[in-house]
């Protein structure tokens with residue numbers, strides 16, 4: 001069987017919209033174009049009904065209730081609302097936030113801004129696999145701590161956080177617990193009740209939905225979590241996120257969440273086989289391939305490796321048939337080692353020789369075979385050049 005080039009192996013960056021998602025969205029661009037807030041007529045009513053359905057599909061994915069789902073433009077916005085909205089609302093209780101050094105920039109840059117606004121932020125370190133020690137979370141809590149924000153799965157190395165343990169500690173100390181689950185929700189089971197989560201950021205484009213739509217779960221059951229808005233206006237989404245709802249995108253997000261809920265387990269098993277196969281075959285074929293991130297507590301579809309003797313910004317141009325990522329914010333002119341790999345304790349050489357390969361729903365066995373062969377050839381050639389130089 002032949003493969004179509006280039007092969008997409010960057011599902012952690014974004015995913016293609018599933019055909020079933022697109023088909024569900026299309027009528028909401030055309031005949032059902034109503035404003036979900038214009039409930040006085042049929043057009044608005046149909047849109048509102050579609051939004052309600054999507055809300056319950058997304059809630060079901062994470063064992064939440066519909067009224068706990070706030071639509072946003074994506075995980076970046078959900079992260080911003082969580083940090084700014086909670087610290088503003090709970091300012092009389094305290095001014096301290098706990099997060100970790102390997103978070104996505106949506107959290108880290110928001111945290112930096114909080115510091116500029118006079119708040120206190122603790123950035124916890126991670127171990128060599130990228131995990132935060134739950135006991136370090138406990139030790140960091142002070143009477144002024146209002147929020148703990150620890151990502152569910154890292155976008156570069158796929159390492160999963162000890163959410164259950166951290167959630168228990170947060171509850172014991174009556175501190176709100178937020179997780180950025182952009183890479184986790186839809187790929188592995190996420191239960192806000194079992195994990196004691198108070199706020200969760202989710203993004204549609206990481207789960208075969210459209211870009212520019214996401215959600216923030218805000219606990220409203222046994223305790224009422226209060227968040228101040230970041231965007232003000234017509235009071236949509238319980239006043240937390242004003243702005244006319246993007247109905248087609250929300251419909252797509254709902255279907256994407258539903259499909260993930262149903263297909264999650266089967267996909268995770270299939271994709272874990274692929275990432276394991278790529279790792280083991282690369283390790284057998286070339287020297288010095290090391291896994292970055294946790295060996296078992298990791299996203300099934302993510303693989304991050306460092307390869308001795310290569311520089312990823314030299315290797316990637318030779319891999320034009322494969323859409324893979326350096327796994328670090330780097331460009332050819334100015335290679336910057338990833339803050340995540342640095343946090344694992346790696347030096348520049350290992351950090352700058354990393355590749356992130358992420359597979360997904362459309363990845364085939366043949367594509368995996370092709371990718372392994374192509375990578376092996378390119379790495380061997382690159383290692384030869386480096387040795388000779």
Ligand SMILES: Cc1ncc(COP(=O)(O)O)c(C=O)c1O
Pocket residue numbers: 012013073074075076077104106151153154155180182183202203204205213214
């Ligand atoms: C962990 C994590 N958080 C946040 C984001 C941002 O998500 P969005 O593109 O929906 O704003 C991403 C996407 O790259 C991510 O991987």
